[in-house]
Amino acid sequence: MPKKSYNKPPLRFADQLEKLKRRGLEVPDESRAIAYLQQISYYRLSAYFLPYQSVKDIFDKGTTFHQIIQTYAFDRELRLLVFDCIERIEVAIRTQFIYQMATHYNNSHWQDDKNLFVKPYYNSIGNTVDPYSDFQLIISKAKKHRKPEVFIKHYTDCYDKPSNPPSWMCFELLTIGELSNLYRGLRNNEDKKRIADFFKLHPTVFQSWLHSLTYVRNICAHHARLWNKDLAVEPALLRKAKSDWIGSRYNNNKRTFYFICVLKYLLNSANDNNSLVLKLNELVNKYPTVPIQYLGIPSDGEGGLLDWRAEPLFKH
Template sequence: MAKRIYHKAPLSFQDQLELLKTRGLTVADEEEAICYLQEISYYRLSAYFLPCQSIKNQFNQGITFKDIINTYSFNRELRLLVFDCIERVEVAIRTQFIYKMAIHYNDSHWQDDQRHFITPFYNRIGKLIDPYNDFQAIISRAKTVRNPEVFIKHYMREYSSPSNPPAWMNFELLTMGDLSHLFRGLRNNSDKKRIADFFDVHHKVFASWLHAITYVRNICAHHARLWNRDLAIEPDRLKKPVGPWIGPRFQNNKRVFYFICVLKYLLLRANPSNSLRQKLQALFTKYPNVPIKYLGIPSNPDGTLMDWINEPLWQ
């Protein structure tokens, strides 16, 4: 297919609103709509137009600008809820990683022993995969920056050896992506298993989940869209759950609802008293007209949504 030349001219906020109206969008308060366009931008909002258009560039009968804003607001609150859950899970993963390795090897500085990590290699796109030296580089930068973290500064002032701080300090320097990279970079599957066992997940599935959590965390951090999104990095399906899980109809791991179920499963191990179910229910109730089916919640034969709340995981 031959490529085209892009020729769309920029439009003023007023012209953007007029374009939406010509496409059948009902606008009750034009001044308010202009304010939203100034604040959010037409292009960002356009991702929420598509499910409201059975015909391209033509809004379905009765769709209002307020419907679009409500869906956008729903996504924002969903993103904040998911981000909060990821934070709690991430802290628990960090804790188990440090604890299991340090206790098993009886070594506060196990991260400085290269034998725990895989041999460096180049992946299929030519990138060097070297978890040990990547971690050492993070530690080195933390020690040499102009204003080191207080705990790094304290260690360097008080101790001459070992040259690096202990693992429980260094792990505070790592992002979720770093944790995922380091977990995959452990040489021994037995080490991975010890960490993943706390969460009742096979270590290979756990590695996949860490990768997916990193990806979704970045979506949340960059204020992007979770609603109506196919995940570019899919969390593996959990084939042998320990304890309550979801039925086969809910296991579309390309969509966000499956990822939320992954978070719930991990939270049941990391924070059993979590209130994710209640918060999710409250969010769905707050926005009754937002089509939550686009999260990946399956439908019954009559078109109604299946009752996710009665799945064993959510009881």
């Protein structure tokens, strides 16, 4: 298909609103609508138009500007909820990673043992992957930083052997993405299994879910859309659950709802008294006009949604 020149001119806020009205959007309070456009931007809001347009660029009859803003607000609060869950899960993963490795090898500084990591290799795009050296570089930079973390400074001021701090300090330097790469870089499958066992998962599934956690965490951190989204990094399907899970009709792992199920499963291992179901119910009830099926909740075949709340995973 031949490419063409982009020639859409910039529009003033008032003209943006007129464009929406011409396309059938009902705008009872124009001054308030312009205030929202000044805060959020037309382009950012446009991602929330599509479910309300049976015909491209024409809003379904009765769609209001307020409905669009409600959908946007729902998505924002959903990201905050998901981000909070990921933080709690990440802390639990760090804890298990450190504990399982340190106690199994009876070594507070196991991260300095090159033999515990895979040898350097080239990935599919020709870049070198070297988990051990990457982690050592992170530690080295933290020690040499002009204003090091308090715990790093305390260690280097008080100890000279081993040269690096213990693993439980070093792991505080890692992002969730680096944590995911380090797990993938462990040489021994039994090490991976001990960590994954805590979360009642096979190591391959756990590794996939950790990668997906990193991806969705970045979506939340950069305020991108989570509602009505296909995930670019899909969490692996859980075929043999060792704890309460969902039925196979929910196995659309490209959509956000499946990822929410992943969060709930992991949280149930990290903190069985978690409040994800309560908070998710509160969010759905707060925005009753937002079509939550766009999260990826499947239909019952008769025009309604499957009752996700009745699934074993969500009963506690």
